[in-house]
Amino acid sequence: MALTIFLVVFGVLVIWIIAKYNSLVTLRNQVQNGWRQIDVQLKRRHDLIPNLVNAVKGFMQFEQDTLRQVIEARNAAVSAKGVADAAAKEGELTAVLSRLFALVENYPQLKSNENVKQLQEELTSTENKVSFARQFYNDIATKFNIDQQVFPGNIIANLFKFQRSELFQVEKAEEREVPTVDLTLKK
Amino acid sequence: MLEQFPNIYEQQRRNRRKTVIIMALFVLFFAFLGYGFDLFYLDNDPIGVLGEARTAFPIATAAALLLGGGMSLWGLQSGAKAVLSSAGAFPVPENDPQYRTLVNVVDEMVIASGEPRPRIYVIPDDDPNAFATGKDPAHSHIAVTRGLLKTLSREELQGVVAHEMSHVKNYDIRVMTVIAALVGASLLLSDWARMGMRFGVMGSGGKKGRDSRGGVGGLIALILLALWIIAIILAPLLSQILAMAVSRQREYLADASGAELTRNPLALAKALEKIEFADEPTQSVKKGSAHLCIVDPLGRKANLKEGAIANLFATHPPIFKRITLLRAMAYQYQPAPMKD
Numbered sequence: 346m347a348l349t350i351f352l353v354v355f356g357v358l359v360i361w362i363i364a365k366y367n368s369l370v371t372l373r374n375q376v377q378n379g380w381r382q383i384d385v386q387l388k389r390r391h392d393l394i395p396n397l398v399n400a401v402k403g404f405m406q407f408e409q410d411t412l413r414q415v416i417e418a419r420n421a422a423v424s425a426k427g428v429a430d431a432a433a434k435e436g437e438l439t440a441v442l443s444r445l446f447a448l449v450e451n452y453p454q455l456k457s458n459e460n461v462k463q464l465q466e467e468l469t470s471t472e473n474k475v476s477f478a479r480q481f482y483n484d485i486a487t488k489f490n491i492d493q494q495v496f497p498g499n500i501i502a503n504l505f506k507f508q509r510s511e512l513f514q515v516e517k518a519e520e521r522e523v524p525t526v527d528l529t530l531k532k
Numbered sequence: 533m534l535e536q537f538p539n540i541y542e543q544q545r546r547n548r549r550k551t552v553i554i555m556a557l558f559v560l561f562f563a564f565l566g567y568g569f570d571l572f573y574l575d576n577d578p579i580g581v582l583g584e585a586r587t588a589f590p591i592a593t594a595a596a597l598l599l600g601g602g603m604s605l606w607g608l609q610s611g612a613k614a615v616l617s618s619a620g621a622f623p624v625p626e627n628d629p630q631y632r633t634l635v636n637v638v639d640e641m642v643i644a645s646g647e648p649r650p651r652i653y654v655i656p657d658d659d660p661n662a663f664a665t666g667k668d669p670a671h672s673h674i675a676v677t678r679g680l681l682k683t684l685s686r687e688e689l690q691g692v693v694a695h696e697m698s699h700v701k702n703y704d705i706r707v708m709t710v711i712a713a714l715v716g717a718s719l720l721l722s723d724w725a726r727m728g729m730r731f732g733v734m735g736s737g738g739k740k741g742r743d744s745r746g747g748v749g750g751l752i753a754l755i756l757l758a759l760w761i762i763a764i765i766l767a768p769l770l771s772q773i774l775a776m777a778v779s780r781q782r783e784y785l786a787d788a789s790g791a792e793l794t795r796n797p798l799a800l801a802k803a804l805e806k807i808e809f810a811d812e813p814t815q816s817v818k819k820g821s822a823h824l825c826i827v828d829p830l831g832r833k834a835n836l837k838e839g840a841i842a843n844l845f846a847t848h849p850p851i852f853k854r855i856t857l858l859r860a861m862a863y864q865y866q867p868a869p870m871k872d
Contacts, residue, residue, distance in 0.1 A: 386643075459629075463632070466633055466636065467632075467636070469686070470633075470636035470637070473636075473640045473690075474639065474640050477640050477644035478643050480644060480795070481643060481645075481646055485646075
């Protein structure tokens with residue numbers, strides 16, 4: 346009798362460990378997949394930016410500084426390593442890009458240029474995709490981290506040496522702010 | 533107002549529970565209609581509702597349930613195609629710059645929701661509206677009217693697409709497809725029963741059975757017969773009321789989980805306002821698929837009011853209530869500005 350009870354309890358325990366382990370592995374894969382999603386969108390953004398800069402260069406002789414900053418921020422972002430570094434550099438890139446978008450508003454020829462409009466739509470969408478991918482990644486990574494920390498799942502997580510995932514955080518408050526446009530720049 | 537909509541997971545749970553109850557009601561309703569056929573047309577009574585059980589198989593009950601099940605399956609298989617083609621929707625040309633924003637916005641919501649990509653359609657109609665349909669997230673379709681693309685800003689369009697994407701994610705598209713099929717099946721049943729009555733098939737078999745029993749059995753039979761005839765006559769109406777109930781609940785939920793995707797409930801609120809004030813009916817959307825749309829395409833007054841009668845017959849909750857709820861959600865997102 347005692348043996349039966351012991352076996353049943355042991356069996357339930359083993360099943361629980363397997364289930365918990367598998368769910369952690371599934372979550373880890375989802376987190377990695379979430380990160381790849383961000384990565385895909387970031388790459389696309391890096392590819393689009395030189396096109397936009399080339400398209401607007403001719404019209405915006407007075408904004409060479411901004412254009413150079415965009416290219417520099419883009420190059421810095423391309424060479425970023427790891428989640429935290431990428432988050433910081435992408436944040437800066439977003440900030441200078443929105444400055445460029447605000448400036449484009451000052452050039453009627455640019456605003457009505459089909460090619461520029463197209464590129465702006467693509468970049469806007471890519472920006473959105475980056476932030477939605479980030480939102481999805483952060484949600485799933487938070488769930489993964491919580492599952493590793495709460496009792497009794499933390500025992501399994503420690504036993505099999507699961508690592509917490511870094512969140513993709515926006516480093517600078519200015520990224521959230523609407524850029525102010527100096528209207529005196531207008532020709 | 534907010535206690536009524538505590539959070540998204542609670543809402544999803546309530547929704548699922550309500551849907552299960554309503555589906556069960558449909559099954560019972562079909563069984564009742566079918567058993568009436570058995571009793572009064574075919575003189576089958578295997579569970580002995582009218583006195584002693586007779587052993588015959590309830591053919592009509594089985595047939596009614598099979599009809600309901602079969603039409604649901606057929607609806608899942610080809611309902612989406614039927615709805616899309618009846619609305620005159622065409623698949624979006626992906627690389628046409630005219631529709632680039634729509635395609636991009638859908639892709640954004642695909643990323644935010646983590647669901648497979650739905651197929652995108654445009655309906656050539658100038659009234660702003662949108663709907664989602666399909667079998668499951670892997671076989672889903674989102675259609676918007678040309679008027680919607682013209683009327684809304686990018687942000688507002690995103691709100692509407694997020695609402696539709698939530699219908700996909702919450703499996704509303706499947707529930708609504710099955711329910712549309714069940715409403716159709718109950719229409720058919722009701723028609724057949726009435727045809728049967730007209731040709732006077734009824735009672736020919738039942739009489740000899742009833743004579744052998746006492747007066748009480750006869751009375752019960754009479755009451756049942758009366759109830760059954762009422763049910764047959766009201767079948768189309770009753771099933772539509774059930775369908776509307778499911779549909780209304782799901783609109784609130786899709787608004788809320790759409791806002792969860794974009795984290796921007798105000799954009800959807802603004803979009804709903806614009807859609808509502810463009811008040812011409814959406815001509816391309818037929819009455820049968822009205823419950824799929826983001827706002828009632830027929831512009832019926834019932835959808836603007838609250839109250840028992842309006843609640844029974846409206847496919848959509850009052851739009852002003854939806855807008856108020858979305859604004860409340862925006863307020864909830866507001867007070868904690870992100871500092872990281």
